[in-house]
């Protein structure tokens with residue numbers, strides 16, 4: 143058996159393709175749900191962290207630090223295997239989405255906080271002096287400026303979340319990695335794993351390039 | 365004449381340091397008050413208490429148009445009546461000149477966009493830069509930016525305008541154009557409190573000059589009384605030092 147037949151076997155590829163594509167779909171869906179939910183939750187937590195009353199702010203700080211310290215795999219296993227003991231049984235997808243969202247929101251919150259804190263104090267003061275309320279100050283003045291600063295790190299975080307969806311295969315999620323290992327066992331050939339790796343790269347490389355582009359643009363406009 | 369701004373027993377501490385000590389000041393409708401004094405004397409802190417950009421000690425009070433300036437639901441309303449122009453302009457860099465000016469009238473006063481834009485053009489006309497409406501602040505000179513900032517504050521039709529050293533961060537050749545706009549406002553009856561180091565402006569435009577030192581109002585009076593005939597030694601020393609330059 144030669145190298146090509148082992149790692150790039152055409153017959154194995156075509157027969158395992160449907161399985162791989164269904165896995166890719168699950169991975170994309172899980173990634174999308176977690177990224178979007180993580181963004182929304184992260185922004186909310188960042189605002190609480192910055193502007194809420196002290197005790198509530200403390201809760202946000204603990205949340206952010208705690209979920210940046212815990213390995214995602216550990217959290218995922220806790221959610222999937224430990225929560226049922228207190229009567230909370232989540233599907234593999236829900237468990238994975240919950241764990242990914244929680245961790246992503248902790249990182250996103252820190253990114254948003256740094257972005258908001260990078261806005262000069264004068265922007266807040268000018269808004270307040272004009273009589274803008276907190277909501278309009280944030281939505282019309284502060285966040286539009288912060289967004290520019292946070293887009294590169296947010297895209298980075300998005301890449302990490304999509305990569306980490308692969309961990310969901312340990313809770314029997316039929317994601318891309320899980321389906322690839324399944325197909326590899328079925329066919330007794332590693333070609334599906336190679337194809338899965340290429341799919342991950344094809345998905346994430348453009349995002350990596352995008353981050354570089356954003357960062358360059360930010361450097362030149364400052 | 366009724367007071368637009370009424371300040372009683374105002375004190376302000378920064379971590380134990382007294383930046384303002386028992387200040388009393390009344391400003392009437394249409395009056396132009398210039399505040400002068402050495403660096404660190406509390407001039408900025410004083411006018412920033414008028415729209416609560418600084419919190420002050422509970423023992424004192426600030427009233428704008430009879431309404432106490434305190435945290436609460438009325439604060440935004442009071443702030444809408446107090447226009448402020450900063451040393452560093454603080455324009456919104458992501459918005460055009462026109463959007464900078466219409467933002468607050470649309471959001472706070474619920475003015476329709478069409479009306480707000482019409483008023484914005486009128487304000488830009490007033491400060492002499494109607495041609496720049498579509499530009500971003502970063503594309504304007506310092507003097508133009510500060511005039512936009514003045515137009516932005518005026519667009520809210522405030523009862524009073526506060527200026528905190530509006531020409532101090534400008535290149536010398538642009539100071540005149542901003543002072544000219546302010547002179548025009550003063551003539552048209554806008555109530556103004558101006559913190560400034562421009563003694564020529566104060567002498568020419570002010571109805572009253574307030575001299576501050578070390579967190580206190582040392583002396584106040586007409587420009588003639590302060591500049592030509594100061595009673596207090598501290599005032600004379602300050603003015604002598606400034607006029608040396």
Ligand SMILES: Nc1ncnc2c1ncn2[C@@H]1O[C@H](COP(=O)(O)OP(=O)(O)OP(=O)(O)O)[C@@H](O)[C@H]1O
Nearest residue numbers: 378379382383401402403404405406407408409410
């Ligand atoms: N946020 C702050 N925290 C601590 N101290 C402050 C703060 N703001 C002002 N101060 C202090 O309060 C005093 C008065 O400051 P203020 O800025 O009002 O002076 P000023 O008269 O406006 O001076 P300048 O002409 O330099 O602008 C100064 O001693 C200053 O160091």
Ligand SMILES: [Mg+2]
Nearest residue numbers: 407408409529
């Ligand atoms: Mg000052």
